[in-house]
Amino acid sequence: MCPPIKHGPLHINPYTTPSGGGGGGGSTPSPTFSLSLSPSSLAVQQGDSAQTTLTVTPQNGFTGTVNLSLVNGHDQVPQGLSLSPTSVQVTGSSLLSRALTLTASSTPTGTYRIKVRGTSGSLTKEADLTVTVSAPQKASLTLELEGNGAVVADSRACRSGTSCTWEFPKGTSLTLTALPDEGHYFAGWREACSGFGACALVLNEDARVKASFAPIVGDFQLGELPSPVVVPAGAKTELVVELVLMGGLSAPPGAYGVELSGRLVGTGVDQVQYRFLPERSQEGRLVLELQGPDPDEVWTYFSAPTELTVALGNLRRTALFHLAVAPCVAGCGR
Template identity: 25%
Template sequence: MLLELHFVFDLTFQGADIAYGSANTVIVDSDIFGATPTPDFYLYLSPVPIVTAPGAKGTTRVFPISQNGFTGTVNLSADFLGSSQVVTTVTPSSILVASSGSGNATLTISVASSVPSGYYSVNVTGTSGSISHSVLVPVQIIGSTVGPGFSIYAYPAYLTIPQSSKVSSLLAISSVNFTGSVTLFAESSPAGISATPQPDSVNLNPGGTEYSTLSISATSSTNLGLYTLNITGFASTGHSSTTITVQVTNTSNGSYEPGVHPGDIVNYNVTTYWLTNLSAISKPAYLDNYGNITAAQLAVLSVVGTTVTANLTWTFTNNTGSRVDSLSGDVNSGVGTLDLWIIAGGLHAGDPLFNSLAAPRINTTIIKAYAGSFHNVNLLNITRTVLVTSQGITVPVNAQVSWYWDATTGLLLEQYQSFDATYGPFSAKGSIDILATRTNIVTTGPDFAISADPSSTSLQTGESASSTLKLTSVNNFSGTVGLSLNNAFCAAIGCPHPSLAPASVNLASNGTATSSLTFTATTPGTYDITVNATSMGITRTVTVEFKVNALPPPDFSLTGTVSLSIKVGKTDSITLNISPGTGFTSQVSLTVTAPNGITVQLSQSSLTGQGIIHMTVTASNDLSPGTYTVTITAKGGSQTHTKAITVTVTSIPSGSQSSGLILGLDPMLVYSLIGAIAAITIAVAILTFRLRKSRTP
């Protein structure tokens, strides 16, 4: 099947053979998908479009071609649409077509002098028994001429040519009741490219059209840019002219060697779309054909020199069957049946698809995602305005076909065809998309990676933690990368959504960029938060683990001196500090555990809030010197804290004890006795004085 610009609206012009760059071919694709191909034929017309003038004639050739072993007589007819003053004839009108053969007929249109200029179409039909195919051929009638008697039309009128290359355009010279010779000249403005018509002179008969091929060349020193070719035809009665715009680009460096290998496979999804606002317009047959297809697979079988063979397997709706097409062709010359499924590898923007001057050139090389990975992709876009006829109405259609090939291998990754027709109340839109969804080819094209630092972190409920996400360009990747959260697990249990800042980054070629992932904890647990980094349909992921621990209950602290030293029979004191933690409001009660011989007294046994406790320690006189432990226990709320205080008890030296005695007695006792004696003495003296005084007369 041909990957060409084929659009069918009941009776519809189906496009040009743009796969090889020629502008003078129409093909009717009669490939109706089914489990078993049936004998059929298709119509091949060349050259097209037909260009003529009022009072003139135009011709093209019609070739009915056998397909799938078809043999039989094909009856040919033609109807001009848009004017009753144009007569069509097909000679011969019946052709016997042999199996794998073809026929040859001439289509002639005779235009009355009163027919206005404009775009028209002629419907060519081939019928054999129950088989019938039609093609709508565009016709341009040019009504005004500078020189009397003939007109000139160029197709295409816009060309792209690399330096050191050649391209061509078809010139149609049509007579308007003129008989004689027309000499053709071409001149470039500005100078820099050359153009030569072949032949450079044509002989016209009344109402006839003759063709010449204009060969256009650019040298290695031709400046890049736009040029205008002025094409002029001179005759004895006057002259006529037209123009062609030529864009000169860089020289191609393509080598035209296969980039594929046996065993390379690409799987495709096939989808179609059709929408019209008039119920009278039925869905195009071409869309119906693809509508029976859901998938396709391209498998490379062999590579010998520049020749590649492959199988193209179509899968029908609901797995009702499949069909295998054998493809074989030369990626250097473009000859064969590869039909743009496979081209040469290693091409880039500006290169012709084949090593041919007439081949279309790759528009641009881009980065695009297919089948889960990035590829360097060669893109070819071709847009044409063609004529569509339905229900007797002929309207122009904007038709576009786009091919996307892997630049390394030359394998087709996507082919997209679309058309849009709007004319007054008439509107019809349709598309066909053959899209690669899986492949086994290994790409080393641009990519990007994402990492997280840290990849795991711990925090407590009520706290927040962050991880830095680093995005790294791989193999010169550049573009915008969007970041999103895969938070299904967290959402299921009701925890807050993490946040990303920023949510997208611009990644430069071989550069890096960062974003911050922040997580706020409310519920204890372990959360694996996955971040998706996406660009052009490709997603890379990284997972960050957040371990959330529950906050401990409100608490307090017990601090203070942890040791003291006292002598036997002596007393000393220390202080203890009670400090409540966040949220702690309970009363703290203190108890003491002390060994025998040590007495401990607390200034207070409980308190609320922050405070100081004074603790007095006394060692009894009969306590043996040594090290003892006093334990303070503080309880508040659900918390209990203890503090062990080491008490070192020492003895009093013996020398210090004897020198302190008076007459062998304790000084305190001696002083007490002396005081008592003095008091008694004073009391006796006072009593005696009073007795003596009472006896005196």
């Protein structure tokens, strides 16, 4: 019989890897990303938009498309609130920052604590966003009309003999057009508008406009026009239109409307452009500036019939003459 084996204490070295064992390294982190917004609170008026900066931070080699949407947070996403763009592309390891535009087209007023969600495959990340929607600030336009006529703007009309006050969202762009009654002419704007043509306004604050109309007393005819009127290519020349005033007619030059029409009149490179110069005109004498065509487009003398129309209210007078263009001789705007 064999003697019993005596066992001593067992000592294990914690720094020794058992024979035949492998290394115990951890698994590689999965690609992912995070979202942030700056600022995280926006104020926007109904019908307007506001911007925040979206930052996408790729992690662990993440690349790809991140689809963006608004989702419920503490509050539900309100009607009419939208964001743009709806996706961004991450192509490298650097932070990606993009302007994110939120538009409140028909959104009820209030404060909404919601989230911007970004998804890519199975990944979903969110960032908190607080949006405060307010009613648009208003600006008023007050119109005062003297004489017989009307002023129209944005499908609204104000008749003579009255004062009209209209409200619009601040920042609204308007074009006011004066329409004289039969037998009257438009005698000009005052206050926020000036001159005699259509008046363009941007209502950033309350504004007042006065429009005057005057009766047409008397008549006028067109004096004899020079013919041909030659405009060198690349050069400017003036056309003076003499008016024969009858019956005591008196109206400021700007009250007249002046038009040219014909083959050579237009905005083409081979056509003559024109503009009426009320500041150079006087009673009974109207001045037009004619701009010759591109010198590179005119190689020979050319003439064409042209019609001149001068109007004062409902009085319209026309005359025919020949307008001609000639090649550039020297300089000519080159």
